[in-house]
Each structure stands twice: as C-alpha cells, then as structure tokens.
Amino acid sequence: MNNIETRKNIAALSLSLIILGVAFTSCSEDVGVTPPEEELFTYALPEGFPEIVEPEDNQATEAKVELGRHLFYDKHLSRNLSIACASCHLQEHAFSDPNRVSVGVDDRIGTRNAPSLANVGYNRSLLWEGGVKTLEQQAIVPIIHPDEMDMQTDTLVDRLRGISPYLALFKAAWGDDDITIERITKSLAAFERTIISGETPFDKWKRGNETALSKSALRGERIFFTERGDCFHCHGAFNFTDNIFHNNGLSETEDEGRFRITQYNLDKGKFKTPTLRNIEVTAPYMHDGRLQSLEEVIDHYNNGGDGHSNSDPLIRPLNLTEEEQLDLLNFLKSLTDEEFLTRKDLSDPWQ
Amino acid sequence: MIYLGRNLLYTLFTLSITFGSALFFSGCTEETNPVETSPDLQTIHLRFAPYFGTEPLQLGEKYLTTAGDTIVLTTAMFYASEYALVNVDGSESTLEGITLVDFGDSQLSSEGYFEVDLKGEEGTYRGLKFNVGVPFDQNHRDVSTQSEPLGPNSGMYWSWNPGYIFFKVEGRVDSIGTPVNFLYHTGEDNRRKTIRLASLNGNDITEFVVEASDGHTDHEHNVFTVKVDYSKFFEQGVEIGQPMQVKMKVAERTNHVGPKDLADRTAANFAEMFSWVGE
Numbered sequence: 213m214n215n216i217e218t219r220k221n222i223a224a225l226s227l228s229l230i231i232l233g234v235a236f237t238s239c240s241e242d243v244g245v246t247p248p249e250e251e252l253f254t255y256a257l258p259e260g261f262p263e264i265v266e267p268e269d270n271q272a273t274e275a276k277v278e279l280g281r282h283l284f285y286d287k288h289l290s291r292n293l294s295i296a297c298a299s300c301h302l303q304e305h306a307f308s309d310p311n312r313v314s315v316g317v318d319d320r321i322g323t324r325n326a327p328s329l330a331n332v333g334y335n336r337s338l339l340w341e342g343g344v345k346t347l348e349q350q351a352i353v354p355i356i357h358p359d360e361m362d363m364q365t366d367t368l369v370d371r372l373r374g375i376s377p378y379l380a381l382f383k384a385a386w387g388d389d390d391i392t393i394e395r396i397t398k399s400l401a402a403f404e405r406t407i408i409s410g411e412t413p414f415d416k417w418k419r420g421n422e423t424a425l426s427k428s429a430l431r432g433e434r435i436f437f438t439e440r441g442d443c444f445h446c447h448g449a450f451n452f453t454d455n456i457f458h459n460n461g462l463s464e465t466e467d468e469g470r471f472r473i474t475q476y477n478l479d480k481g482k483f484k485t486p487t488l489r490n491i492e493v494t495a496p497y498m499h500d501g502r503l504q505s506l507e508e509v510i511d512h513y514n515n516g517g518d519g520h521s522n523s524d525p526l527i528r529p530l531n532l533t534e535e536e537q538l539d540l541l542n543f544l545k546s547l548t549d550e551e552f553l554t555r556k557d558l559s560d561p562w563q
Numbered sequence: 564m565i566y567l568g569r570n571l572l573y574t575l576f577t578l579s580i581t582f583g584s585a586l587f588f589s590g591c592t593e594e595t596n597p598v599e600t601s602p603d604l605q606t607i608h609l610r611f612a613p614y615f616g617t618e619p620l621q622l623g624e625k626y627l628t629t630a631g632d633t634i635v636l637t638t639a640m641f642y643a644s645e646y647a648l649v650n651v652d653g654s655e656s657t658l659e660g661i662t663l664v665d666f667g668d669s670q671l672s673s674e675g676y677f678e679v680d681l682k683g684e685e686g687t688y689r690g691l692k693f694n695v696g697v698p699f700d701q702n703h704r705d706v707s708t709q710s711e712p713l714g715p716n717s718g719m720y721w722s723w724n725p726g727y728i729f730f731k732v733e734g735r736v737d738s739i740g741t742p743v744n745f746l747y748h749t750g751e752d753n754r755r756k757t758i759r760l761a762s763l764n765g766n767d768i769t770e771f772v773v774e775a776s777d778g779h780t781d782h783e784h785n786v787f788t789v790k791v792d793y794s795k796f797f798e799q800g801v802e803i804g805q806p807m808q809v810k811m812k813v814a815e816r817t818n819h820v821g822p823k824d825l826a827d828r829t830a831a832n833f834a835e836m837f838s839w840v841g842e
Contacts, residue, residue, distance in 0.1 A: 339723060343723050343725070344722075344723065344725055346705070349722075349725050351707075352715050353722040353723060355715075356720075356722060394708045398707075472821070473724055475820060475821040475823040
C-alpha cells in the first residue's frame with residue numbers, strides 16, 4: 213500500500229540530486245546551511261555568562277545580525293508605518309517599554325507590559341506565559357498581532373523588496389537578495405541574541421572590585437540572596453531569573469498567565485520570572501505594568517503580596533525595616549548596565 | 564550554496580542530504596509534490612457539504628439547536644489532513660494534502676459544497692479516513708517557513724502558543740436584547756480527531772470505486788460527498804446528558820485552549836458531524 217511513499221522517496225532522492233545541478237529554489241534553502249566558521253558571529257560575553265545557544269538552522273553571522281538590527285528599528289514592519297519593534301522595546305529602557313501596557317498601530321492598547329530584552333537569548337521560553345520557545349517563532353507574534361504591528365507577512369515582504377538598502381543587506385546576510393518572511397524572523401532573532409547585558413556595578417563587585425557597590429547596596433545584596441528577602445529563589449543565577457513560572461502574589465485579574473497554556477488550576481496567575489538586570493530603567497513593573505516604581509515593588513513583597521490563592525509560599529510578609537527596604541532598593545539599582553543603554557552596536561542603524 | 568567555500572565536495576554532499584531530507588520532511592513536499600505529476604493517480608473530488616440537520620447550512624441563516632436556541636453561524640472552518648483511502652483488506656493508502664475547509668459563502672460552489680481535490684489510485688475501497696486538525700510536525704514547525712493553507716496569514720495560527728486552531732465555529736444567538744455571541748476555537752495535539760467514514764448498508768459496508776478517468780479531469784468521475792452536520796455540534800454540552808446551552812450558559816460559549824472541559828467537548832462533538840454520502 214505504501215508505494216506512494218516509496219515513489220515519493222525515490223522522487224525526493226532524485227530531486228535532491230537534480231538540485232545539485234540546478235539553481236536552488238525557495239523553500240528550505242536556508243535550513244541547515246552552516247556558514248563557514250570565520251563568518252560566524254562572536255558574542256561578546258561578560259565574564260561568567262554561559263554560551264548563547266543558537267538553533268542549528270540559524271547560526272548568526274555579522275551580516276545577519278546587522279540585517280536584524282535594521283529590521284528591529286524599522287517602522288515598515290507595521291501596517292501604517294507607525295511602529296517598529298524598537299517603539300515598544302527602547303534601548304534606553306533596556307529594551308522595555310515605559311508605557312504601562314503596549315500601544316500598537318492606531319493607538320491600540322494591549323494588555324501587557326513589554327519586558328526587557330536584555331539577555332533574551334538565554335530565555336528558555338518567551339512571553340509572560342512562556343508559550344513560545346524560540347526567538348524565531350516569537351518574532352512573528354508582534355508582526356501579525358492586530359493590537360501591535362497588524363501586518364500581513366506577504367505585504368511586509370513586498371514592501372521590503374521596494375526598499376533598496378534591504379537588497380544589499382539580505383544579499384550580505386543570506387547570499388542573495390531574496391526577501392522572505394523566514395529570513396526576516398530569523399534575522400530578527402539573530403540580532404536579539406546579541407542584546408546581552410552584564411557590565412553592572414554588581415558584576416564588577418563579583419569580579420573582585422570591592423568598591424563597586426555602596427555599603428547600603430551590599431547590605432541589600434545580603435537581603436536579596438538570603439532567606440531574609442528570599443528573592444534569589446526565583447530571581448537567581450547570572451540573569452536573575454530561574455526561567456520558570458511563579459505566582460508572586462499579585463491580585464487576580466483576567467490575565468491568567470501560564471494557565472492559558474496549560475489549563476492547570478495551579479498555574480493560574482503564574483508568570484515567567486523576569487530578569488532584574490537593568491530593573492531601575494524598566495518601569496513600570498510586572499506583566500501588566502501595574503506597579504510604577506521599585507519602591508512599590510518592594511512594598512508589594514514586604515507585605516507578602518496581595519493574597520492570591522495561588523501565591524507562592526515564599527511570598528509572605530518580610531517585615532523589612534525602612535533601612536532594609538532602602539538597602540534592597542540600592543541593591544536593585546546596582547543592576548544597571550549604563551553602557552548597554554547606549555551601546556552603538558545595539559542602537560538604531562538608520563540614523 | 565552561499566558558503567561553498569572550503570571543502571566543496573563535502574559541502575555538496577551535505578547539501579544533497581540536507582535537501583533530500585528537507586524535501587521529504589518539510590512543507591516543501593506540498594509545493595514540489597512528486598505524487599501530483601504521477602500519471603496513474605486519479606483525481607478524487609471530495610465535497611464537504613455543510614448541513615444543519617436536514618437543511619443545507621448557510622452562514623447568516625437561523626437554525627434551531629437541540630437546546631432550543633435559535634442561532635446564526637458566522638464562521639465555520641476546519642483543517643482536514645492525513646487523508647487515506649481504506650482498502651478492502653482494511654489497510655490504508657495515504658493521500659497527500661492538507662485543506663482548510665471554509666464554509667464561508669465565497670468559498671462554496673453554487674451548490675453549496677466545499678470541494679477538495681485529492682489524488683489516489685484507482686481501485687475499490689471501503690472507506691475514507693482523515694483527521695480534523697494539523698499533523699503534529701506541521702503544527703509546531705516555525706510558522707514563517709509555512710505557506711497556505713498553513714502559515715501566519717491563515718487566520719488559524721495561535722502565535723502566542725505556536726500551533727494551529729483546528730476548527731473555528733463562531734456565531735450568535737438570535738435573540739432580542741443584548742447579543743449573545745459564541746466562539747469556539749479548538750486546537751492542540753490531543754484534540755486532533757480521526758474521522759473514519761464508510762457507506763453502511765445495515766451492518767455491511769458498501770464498497771466504492773475510484774475509476775480511471777482515461778485522461779478526463781472532468782467532474783463526472785470520482786465525486787464523493789461528505790455531509791458535515793453542524794446541528795450535531797450542539798447536541799451534547801459539557802454536562803453529560805445535556806445539550807450545549809449557548810444562550811443559558813456562559814461556560815458553554817467560548818473556548819480557546821481552555822476552558823479544558825469545553826474545548827474537549829467541542830473536539831468530541833466536531834468529530835460526530837461527519838457522515839459519508841458517497842457518489
């Protein structure tokens with residue numbers, strides 16, 4: 213019965229041989245092609261940071277990252293040319309959004325606050341409820357979302373074909389100037405993996421510079437990394453996140469977080485732990501931007517949260533003194549990587 | 564091909580393997596499908612005919628559900644994939660293709676059906692099988708590598724939870740006052756349903772024949788109809804023994820991935836809607 217399969221197999225094999233002789237055509241041409249080693253992108257990793265893991269079919273090159281950066285800062289990606297990725301992920305805010313929730317084309321209001329993209333290449337899952345696994349797959353989300361860029365992918369491809377700088381950029385990145393949505397999302401993802409931040413006073417202190425942190429910040433560090441504050445259980449490791457989902461005691465809203473994906477009652481109100489790197493410049497806070505300042509965040513934890521039924525057991529009244537709260541605040545402020553907020557290789561290439 | 568720099572032979576070899584397997588496994592099979600050009604395959608015209616009970620279904624018309632709700636459907640779409648003809652000995656011959664069946668007016672023939680052209684070998688068969696949904700592998704592949712009927716512009720893609728909506732049933736209860744809308748968007752791998760259809764005559768299965776068309780591609784040959792009865796979608800509610808109560812129960816009006824009980828129910832109900840009309 214399976215002679216259809218067999219015939220297909222043979223046909224596929226002979227086709228693969230034919231393809232060797234003729235020009236390669238669309239479709240899977242980019243899949244599995246490994247650039248030569250000397251063209252691979254070298255990530256400038258801060259001391260102590262693990263390697264960036266790239267998907268096998270999208271290894272970064274300088275040219276691909278450069279193309280991705282141009283796309284990231286380009287308003288042509290939105291239906292009415294009003295919004296770029298960078299409109300909601302601003303470098304001076306560590307690639308997060310100072311708006312409480314996102315504002316898309318025609319001023320359409322979203323439901324969530326755009327998180328910082330610092331070190332996003334290390335995240336095991338993406339979006340607040342973690343439904344998306346790769347940056348390649350994430351990149352399509354804002355493009356087609358009606359409340360964000362509201363774009364048809366075919367329209368986008370046609371549009372970019374008419375913008376001359378892209379012909380050279382695509383050719384350099386992909387070998388020819390064919391523009392496809394697959395190349396667009398892959399290039400964006402390659403750029404995003406280069407958004408790496410790890411040069412903070414805290415990092416310098418860790419590497420042995422004893423004066424990099426103030427006395428108060430040092431006391432805050434002890435609160436953060438001990439049972440006194442218990443922050444490190446969730447915001448631990450080099451990127452201040454355990455990369456999993458918790459309920460940190462925010463009062464319930466319609467947004468059910470992780471539950472939306474799993475439908476497990478115990479996942480109601482759980483969200484992915486965000487990084488706290490550059491937290492000073494990423495206000496407002498939490499998935500819906502409900503807290504305006506770090507003082508409010510510290511109040512929230514110090515009070516033991518708002519009493520959500522799924523609240524994590526670690527969330528409990530901490531009874532921090534005024535001084536301890538200030539110390540914790542100063543510690544959080546030592547997580548800002550000033551250089552990262554203006555670094556040229558991450559900034560708008562169209563200017 | 565861009566980087567044919569260093570070890571040309573080795574690269575060519577790797578490429579030939581990459582392409583061989585890429586063609587075989589990826590969405591490319593849809594575009595470069597060698598089966599379609601094969602001369603001994605026949606075109607099978609499969610017609611999905613939408614009904615509500617005994618009446619042909621038209622979007623925008625009123626129908627009465629088991630629970631007594633007068634409803635209007637505004638969207639009725641589903642993916643059919645992994646088609647197979649069931650041979651007389653019970654084995655199956657797979658047919659290539661994945662279809663987004665859309666009962667929207669503009670998609671229908673003047674006789675009110677949605678036609679899918681499949682390719683299969685001539686012969687005698689006892690049934691047809693297909694899945695409502697998208698095969699696992701295609702359901703989770705990077706959407707930007709996919710094209711119609713899949714892909715980011717299909718209107719069926721859940722970008723926040725990568726995968727496809729297998730079927731959409733949307734509409735409203737036709738009543739005075741505040742409008743009551745319903746929207747069932749069901750997907751996820753565990754809700755992919757296999758539909759097995761055969762022509763029963765009492766307990767016996769009536770076999771059917773896919774004929775050689777002798778080069779004719781007209782619509783006289785190998786036309787088979789499957790009835791898709793949307794009244795069945797509303798016969799069973801979340802609570803066993805109770806019909807779907809769109810008007811009365813908020814909990815039976817809307818689902819995406821969840822609520823789980825309703826999403827599971829809609830998937831089970833959807834699988835009940837199909838029956839074989841045949842030639």
